[in-house]
Amino acid sequence: MASSSSVSQEDMASVATQICNQISSIFSTPTHPYPPPLDLLLTELSTISSQNGRVFLYGVGREGLMLKAFCMRLAHLGLSAHLVFDMTTPPITTNDLLIASAGPGGFSTVDAICSVARSNGGRVLLLTAQPETGSCVKHASVVAYVPAKTMANDKDEEDVKSRPLLPMGSVYEGALFVLFEMAVYKLGDILGESPEAVRSRHTNLE
Numbered sequence: 001m002a003s004s005s006s007v008s009q010e011d012m013a014s015v016a017t018q019i020c021n022q023i024s025s026i027f028s029t030p031t032h033p034y035p036p037p038l039d040l041l042l043t044e045l046s047t048i049s050s051q052n053g054r055v056f057l058y059g060v061g062r063e064g065l066m067l068k069a070f071c072m073r074l075a076h077l078g079l080s081a082h083l084v085f086d087m088t089t090p091p092i093t094t095n096d097l098l099i100a101s102a103g104p105g106g107f108s109t110v111d112a113i114c115s116v117a118r119s120n121g122g123r124v125l126l127l128t129a130q131p132e133t134g135s136c137v138k139h140a141s142v143v144a145y146v147p148a149k150t151m152a153n154d155k156d157e158e159d160v161k162s163r164p165l166l167p168m169g170s171v172y173e174g175a176l177f178v179l180f181e182m183a184v185y186k187l188g189d190i191l192g193e194s195p196e197a198v199r200s201r202h203t204n205l206e
Contacts (some may be wrong), residue, residue: 018165029147034131037144041183044125044142046190048097049079053069056092056122058084059101060069060111062173067101070180076201077184077193084113094121101127103150103172105134114139146179148172
């Protein structure tokens with residue numbers, strides 16, 4: 001007999017659809033005066049690739065996990081991609097790009113790392129849901145506005161007693177995952193990387 005906590009396939013499909021729709025709606029929200037975040041990512045990354053520059057990525061918490069996954073795919077696409085704080089991460093210099101995320105607008109660590117990147121000649125692409133008020137924006141070369149709820153404003157729901165489907169910034173983090181997957185797909189064409197070439201760069205030490 002099924003337990004009272006069991007979930008049917010129909011229930012799973014329904015919840016999955018609600019989650020996907022909530023994340024999808026982020027990409028139909030206008031970002032003016034900021035350019036669409038996908039366009040910005042593609043422009044910056046294709047430019048770095050053409051200059052043989054390197055890409056550095058940093059974020060905290062679950063945002064950081066999304067950036068780690070993106071870093072892996074950028075390496076598969078043939079870019080020199082590095083996670084900040086890895087033991088083998090080289091110094092950032094001119095013609096390099098730091099992609100950093102501060103969904104709620106600012107974190108002390110993200111502020112500091114963006115500042116160091118700029119002072120050493122690197123460009124900084126900041127992903128954020130708070131482009132007007134965030135402390136990290138002052139260090140950014142370009143701002144990618146992802147208009148999703150984060151922990152900075154997830155308490156603004158009309159019914160504070162309801163349990164949100166995607167709490168505590170999960171909408172923003174989910175949007176980052178989808179945004180990065182779109183960027184990987186488009187970059188493959190822009191850089192002329194075949195699926196076989198991308199697959200050939202995957203580690204075999206697993």
